[in-house]
Amino acid sequence: MVEGLLTRALLFSLMLCVPAYAQQTVRVAQEMRPLYPRDYYLQELLQSALAISDKPYTISYVDVHPHQQRILYMLDGERVDVHWSMTSPAREKLAIAVKVPLFKGLIGQRVLLAHPKLARELSTVESVSQLRHFSAVQGHDWPDTNILAANNLPVKPVANYQTMFRLTAQQRVDYFPRSVIEVVDELQAHQQMQLQIVDHVVLNYPSAFYFFVSKNRPELAAHLRQGLDVLIQRGEFDALFTRYFSANLETLSLASRRHIMLANPFYIESP
CATH class of the missing domain: 3.40.190.10 (Periplasmic binding protein-like II)
Structure with a gap:
């Protein structure tokens, strides 16, 4: 025992x-x-x-x-x-x-990176129909590419992240939409390309x-x-x-920018 x-x-x-x-x-x-x-x-x-x-x-x-x-x-x-x-x-x-x-949903708020020669013209855009006269670049596998296409916006899909900045700087595309969360830091990291954030305009679509x-x-x-x-x-x-x-x-002074609303048919908001 x-x-x-x-x-x-x-x-x-x-x-x-x-x-x-x-x-x-x-x-x-x-x-x-x-x-x-x-x-x-x-x-x-x-x-x-x-x-x-x-x-x-x-x-x-x-x-x-x-x-x-x-x-x-x-x-x-x-x-x-x-x-x-x-x-x-x-x-x-x-x-x-x-x-x-x-x-907090800000991934769907996009300001535009562009070459200085195009930035002024882009800053006057007031509607989706006006934006259709310009071409964008996005990642080939990004949801954003499909969102822009669903709104009948011309978009060039590209596989390489750095190439998107180069194409924009070379004016082979007109603008590169970037989230308000990331754009300031990215612009600073690509100073040598002399891109700038387009004034007055922000694209806005629901996303998470x-x-x-x-x-x-x-x-x-x-x-x-x-x-x-x-x-x-x-x-x-x-x-x-x-x-x-x-x-x-x-x-970025988002409150004072013109918000151009885009539909996102690929997003269902969680309850």
Whole structure:
């Protein structure tokens, strides 16, 4: 009997030494390109949201080619668990969309980058019909490309991110729509191309930018959503967003710009 009690005591002590949850690695796609403040914001937001979970997650960044659709396909395999992206019905079929708009819907507000020779003319545009006289460039696999095309706006799909800036600078296209979240930092990074932000105009279409999680990791998606909800309730989500983006948004003076509304038939707002 004494021997049995000793055995049970030993087993109990061993159980106490085992953590409630084993350490779990979260493999996050990191595009092989220069990183911008928006990337660091998303990294910090992801880390903060997962830290709220009672499961100890460790984040590991996986270098990937900057090809949005290809990265989302990778979520279906064994290499990547999390990526962030603008949403579309096709993308939500590939992975679990954690439906918290990470940029508060501002991903669908687009100012125009253009060569100085074209910027003045573009600044006078007041309607979608007038904008149809100009050509845009966008990523070949970006939802934005389909959105512009659905509004009958001429758009050139391009695979390479840097090429889009070069084509705009060379006036081989007329403008490059960029989100108000990213444009100021991108313009600064491409100063040598002498592009400028077109005055007075901003395109506006409903959209959202989400974390996408592999369908193989539904518990991770649930913990991430829970963490984001807690950050919102505490005011930490707003504080982080303000720290990263308030200065640039103020620079763009969005309230005083002409908002040209575009339809987005590829977006259904979450309830």
